Amino acid sequence: MVEVEEFTIAMPEGEIVEPMMQIPSELPVLPLRDIVIYPFMIVPLFVSRDRSIRAVEEALKDNRLILLVSQRDVNKEEPERKDLYDVGTVAVIMRMLKLPDGRIRILIQGLSRCEVNSVETGGEFVTAGITPIQEPLVEDGSLEVEALMRNVRGSMERAASLGKNISPEVLAIIANLDDAGRLADLSGSNLELRVEDAQSVLDIHDPVPRLRRVNELLNKEIDILTVQQEINSQARSDIDRSQREYFLRQQLKAIQGELGEGNELSEELEQYRTKILEAKMPESAEEEALRQLKKLERMHPDAAETATMRNWLDVMVDLPWSVASIDNLDLIKAEEILDEDHFGLDRVKERMIEALAVRKLRDKPKGSILCLVGPPGVGKTSLGRSVARALNRQFVRLSLGGLHDEAEIRGHRRTYIGAMPGRLLQAIQQAGTNNPLIMLDEIDKVGADFRGDPSSALLEVLDPEQNFAFRDNYLGVTFDLSNVMFMTTANVLETIQPALRDRMEIINLSGYTEEEKIEIARRHLVPKQIEENGLRKKDIKFDKKALARIVSEYTREAGLRHLEREIGKICRKAARKKAEQNGGFQPIKVTAENVPDFLRVPRVFNDTALEKDEIGTVTGLAWTAVGGDILFIEALKTKGKGKLQLTGQLGEVMQESAQAAFSYAKARASELGIDPDAFDNFDIHIHLPEGAIPKDGPSAGIGMATALVSVLSQRAVRKDVAMTGEITLRGNVLPIGGVKEKLLAARRAKLKTVIMPAKNKRDLTDLPQEVMDDLAFIFVDNVREVFDAALKPSVPAQNSKKPVAKTARK
Secondary structure, X not given: OEEEOOOOOOOOHHHOOOOOOOOOOEEEEEEEOOOOOOOOOEEEEEEOOHHHHHHHHHHHHOOOEEEEEEEOOOOOOOOOHHHEOOEEEEEEEEEEEEOOOOOEEEEEEEEEXXXXXXXXXXXXXXXEEEEEOOOOOOOOOOHXXXXXXXXXXXXXXXXHHOOOOOOHHHHHHHHHOOOHHHHHHHHHHOOOOOHHHHHHHHHOOOHHHHHHHHHHHHHHHHHHHHHHHHHHHHHHHHHHHHHHHHHHHHHHHHHXXXXXXXXXXXXXXXXXXXXXXXXXXXXXXXXXXXXXXXXXXHOOOOOHHHHHHHHHHHHHHHOOOOOOOOOOOOHHHHHHHHHHHOOOOHHHHHHHHHHHHHHHHOOXXXXXXXXXXXXXXXXXXXXXXXXXXXXXXXXXXXXXXOOOOOHHHHOOOOOOXXXXXXXXXXXXXXXXOOOOEEEEEOHHHOOOEOOEOHHHHHHHHOOOOOHHHEEOOOOOOEEOOOOOEEEEEEOOOOOOOHHHHHOEEEEEOOOOOHHHHHHHHHHHHHHHHHHHOOOOOOOEEEOHHHHHHHHHHHOOOOOOHXXXXXXXXXXXXXXXXXXXXXXXXXXXXXXXOOHHHHHOOOOOOOOOOOOOOEOOEEEEEEEEOOEEEEEEEEEEEEEOOOOEEEEOOEOHHHHHHHHHHHHHHHHOOOOOOOOOOHHHHEEEEEEOXXXXXXXXXXXXXXXXXXXXXXXXXXXXXXXXXXXXXXXXXXXXXXXXXXXXXXXXXXXXOOOOEEEEEHHHHHHHHHOOHHHHHHOEEEEEOEHHHHHHHHEOOOXXXXXXOOHHHHHHHO
């Protein structure tokens, strides 16, 4: 890096030594940033880049000559030929000093302009082939040249009078210079020009056009200085007007001092007034704040309302009325951040990139509110944090679980003791910007009681057509929430108020597949737990098969929280072992075989497919709050009078599904190969194991019907087939929900075929490819199709005179 002191010294003409030496055709190059060096300038430079230091050392070994060329891009650390200008300055190194931090300081003097013919960047330092530029002679006695020189001298004096930082010594040298070229270079070097403008002066070989260019830049600088002086004059008049108010306030302070009142209140009021004006509130809010401030001025300091008024003013001046963060509109970078923080979740990422693209094309889009719905631990809240990071916005999380008081959203009225603004404005105040990303967590767990309905209050907050004028009861003025990006999370949709749900775009986050969990653990959970437990990456290594065993045998969840706890447990044991061995610690490799050494016996027993085809036993699929699961439906017939008995803690919906299946089988007994007398001579018992767990839902209808028909017709059910779907009395199969979770459960149980409603075929588009590859799907519209696919043909009886049949005839 080349750094230049804040001032550039142009030495008097008498002190510049013009070396009489031959300039070679090839010289080491010192690239410059933020400065252009002209011939005859003497300038101190700090050099810190390694290649630049070697170039200086090479020059000192030879003839002390070096080529100074300015960079087009100041941020380029290793400039190539295209990054350097075509004209530079040959300079001689007058002094060199090595600094303790490794940098060197050199004092250089420019000698001559030169053209850069070629640049070689492959060596230890940059070298360039150059051609020195001989300036053409200026015609003696030219009126144009004399006029230009007088204009430049006069303009430099005028710029100095307007406040330009030009030393009197430089002005004296300019007044006595007769060389047009040197006058142009010296004037240009003291104007603090941008690199592009300064280089344009260096590029001109002929002194007369160069002087003309400097004259143009001088006139432009004088125009800027003139406007700047006018602005300062106007500001000074405003200051004079405010001085009068200042003197009056000083007199008021003196009067208060005579009355025995301290100056603390006046100083505090003045601070409030300054903060109100600096906050750049909307006009109505600023008027209200100043009105309340005047009311505070008239109050006695010991009045009870004074503290309330001060608290209100503190909130008003602390709110970021005009402070906003700049959105990151780089779609590629935003996508990289989302991919870095989360594996999978492509639909959510795609939706966020779309929202960012709209924001890039339109300044203030009215986007929808995203509601991320899914079981615990699938990354809903952390996804919001990643979105905020991708957008370069502040992230604030508000937990709405168990919220009952509407004032938590709208704020308390100032008449109440302990009143405060609502949690939304507190979040914005905490973020420090008026456009943060606010994550409203657990929106499905908002309550309602005699204190109001927070869900109804959220209707205004989450409506882009209304929230630009959100009125908090505590503030009493409107605050613009349209710049805030809201995201919400929920575990279920049923408990969200319908009107509130209508304002949000629902994005379902289902559970992860086993492969996704392993990949997330490898990328995120393992490195996180290694760091949190004081280990280094080389201290412990998790084999991929070990992670697979932890996922399958020690966790049973749709998300990742339990998996992270198990990985953390292993890391803690490794940390203890390392702390006890004091230097003799050997790295630990966690494999599938030694996982029980860390986590003991497996705690999860996953249900698997049946080992053989059985009569009356059907494999169903169920949705739970922690993902999908398989569910065995068992049916048995016993001697009786045709009663239907249901056990297993079935809910009302499942009981009605069983009744519908029973009625359907009874009505179509002959078509299904069932003895009609069986309904009069046998009772049917349907049971769902794990009776301690309540079960309910509409998707077990075809499973119960298949179990009934199987036990009554004595046809075995295929062991590798699972099914889900609701049934009607006419035998139609209705669509169901939770398809992805149920299919993940079927794959986990190593089932091969899944029977599901034909209308649910569209739900397969979001399934991972590995699930599609491992499962075969049978789509049905009628329950007869289910029986044909799931039931094996009946086997003729060996003995037609069964004891059961005789008993039935009796």
